[in-house]
Amino acid sequence: MKRSVVNIIDGKTVHPTGDSERFIVDPATGDEIARVRDSSDRDVAAAVSAASAAFDGWSRRTPANRHALLHRLADLLEQHSEEFLKLEVANVGKPIAAFREEFGDCVDGIRLGAAAGRNLTTPAATEYLEGVTSAFRREPIGVVGAITPWNYPLLQAIAKIIPALAVGNTMVIKPSELTPLSTVRFVELANEVLPPGVLNVVIGDGTGTGAALTRNPAVGIVSFTGSVVGGQAVALSAALGLRKAIMELGGNAPAVVFADADVPRAASLLAASGLFNAGQECMASSRLLIHQSVRDEFVEALLAEIGAVRLGSTFDEATTLGPLISQKQLDRAVGFLDRLPSSAQILCGGSRADRGGYFLEPTVVTGLGHEDEIIQNEVFAPILTVQTFSDDDEALTLANGTEYGLSASVWSSNSGRTSRFARDLKAGMVWINEHLKFGPDCAVNGFGASGFGIENGLLGATEFTRLKHVLTSQH
Template sequence: MPTRFQNIVNGRPTPARASGDRAVLNPSTGETIVEVADSSPADVADAVAAADAAFPGWSRLTPAGRHKVLTRLADALEDNAADVVDLEVANAGKPVSAFRDEEFPDCVDGIRLSAAAGRSLTANASGEYLDGVTSSFRREPIGVVGAITPWNYPLLQAIAKIVPALAVGNTMVIKPSELTPLSTVRFVEIANEILPPGVLNVVMGDGPGAGAALTADPRVGVVSFTGSVAGGRAVAVAAAQGLRKSVMELGGNAPAVVFADADIPRAARLLAASALFNTGQECMASSRILVEESAHDELVAGLKAELENVRLGDARDEATTLGPMISQKQLDRALGLLDRRSGTAEVLTGGKRPESDGFFLEPTLITGLRQDDELVQTEVFAPVVTVQPFRGEEQALAMANGTPYGLSASVWSSDTGRTARFARDLRAGMVWVNEHLLFGPDCAVNGFGESGFGIENGLMGATEFTRLKHVLTSHH
């Protein structure tokens, strides 16, 4: 087993107590890249202990001191770009051109942005709110952060949790998904060439094992989780039992509401691209499209042409525009949803698994669905696009808000009054107007409903890793 794919605890590669019992696969081929050990509760406890011991020294650095250390991470990641890109493309099945040219630059930029967060924290103004007493307010780090990241954005989500939490003075133990740990472990290895020992630790393993041990440890002051609704519930309950804070970025089922007065060809092009980004394994993907009846056929024709114009293949091939799904389990789940579609549903293109050793699914377009159909109510998390017609604003809004999720949404129209009304009334933490899936490190993410709670990204995301202290000083 390569050293880099061991846990990293207290600044050093650290073997887990088990050995070589979990295969990490390349989803483009189904082949094993490397075998890694599942961390035991004792392994997790060692990592938390290291983070806990490192907290006093790291938290007492000035914000400028932490910023100076963390900005070196961005340069270090850029210096190791080829290695990190190769790992993520192979392990997560991301088309190399998309990850290298779009996602990786956001990872680097995200470090630079978040590294400065500790120098920009805000609180109430100091003043005499009581006679003879001056109140001042401090934003302080919480302590050890337990971070659990998903398989669809291994490096991006790791950075979105690690850097803001460290910038405001916390230390961390991060557990990446057991399906895609490699780029995160490599990043933590790079970071530990710069950070003091124990400030950032990584343990590998699954949710019921390492994840549960991390969230249950009473020394973990806040848990930051990105993943499924079911996983988020389990993590939130564990944190709540210890009366500890949690930040949840969970699933989504983003509606894209397209009116007939929108630029339909442009909408078709952009919605198809955002629906297929990362093979549709994106919680804000435009996979649920609602269109005004009079524009239905034009939009469907445009979407169909776009979906049939992709290049499906090995993620390492520069010509590939649509990679594999992450695992056989996720592929089977998507195929099951397609197989159980209602009798009114019509598959206009795709819907099948091509002959391949990898976990591929053809880009799929479905019409004729009802609002209560499983494919509409469920986050499909695959290259599957559904299209439903509507007759007016009231029906469109009811359909858009008619799922348990509330992560993101978009509205497409040339009527600015209409788009303003929908931006107000769509129950989603992020709303795009005449766009979809525009995103960057500055853009705060905030889920409504079953899409979670708490904020990630930007200065507001860093503030989630702090607590407010009120200091009252007598004038006597």
């Protein structure tokens, strides 16, 4: 059944008034499931105005009151679990078994983030100056302009919405134009428990609706998750308005496997983390760096794991690999494979799967040079590359040898080595003998082209506050 998607502004459903209309498709089938009209600049301004008007009342509620309301929202979301499973699986193409686990993190993320306003910290009050007591306040910033990606629409929306609201901000969120369904429905549910204007959603693309949101002078902070190119545009817009920005951008995670690692376990976990969400995961283990002495053993185990992957209907509980999000994303991934250098070898996969939708066979590529484009760029597809190294120094050089710095992992039984690599890897999150083990409590931030600012956990909630220094005379 096709559905119409609308904005929610000041607690009411409002039809977008922009000129452009697009179809939302199920990437597993290519079938149209919804129609979306973009929001106009006037629609965005109305949403920001509603959030601005709601800010004073919301920010002056006690943290306990905001906590209680957001906890009710977690309960409400949990009660609608089957509805959200169907929405996200159809709109994003996630295998239903995988999203069922992810949905648990969505509910847990609300319950965790809801308490953020009750757990903020500041430096201790003291007398830095004679006769004056210094104290500090953490205060909400105002209206948050949030832009979320298409690979985790509900999870990423919750990661931004809940901590921002818990500490007293209001928000206008723009989901990806490809995957708006679960976010719009979530905001609709939220408005059953929140005061009007506290949380608003506008539909549209990044260059139109997104740009109108980030340049609005009433927006006090921008939180963006998406591509490096998109992040650069958003960061520039925020900078021109002298507004704070949180940027969670792309990744190209290395996984460094030494000869003394548990090679079968590493191959199993790295196959799973590299293919998770069809590789459309900014922390996926896409670059596998293997000590040359265990290369053959690792590759044999990796290919065996990939051989057990099952493509199929995303509503089938047995399916483990879903499609890419769109024909454009599929074409981009195939383009990387078409342009491989002559030295490259495709050990498995390498082609579009013989079925409807936007499926790509899980693929392993070796025989690559470090400067090859498939190594240097975020591919965002079920494609794993394998390179070898001879010693620790070469491994570190290869691992740090791209512009990205979101995450990495190191696999070894030598604790001294893993400690050195945890220190020296240029990544905001480093796993030791693990990869992609993650949850709402885990703060993440990028280095280099992977962005700046923290998401998740109490540290992520603190990003949505500003610090005020209050100096009181003792006379």
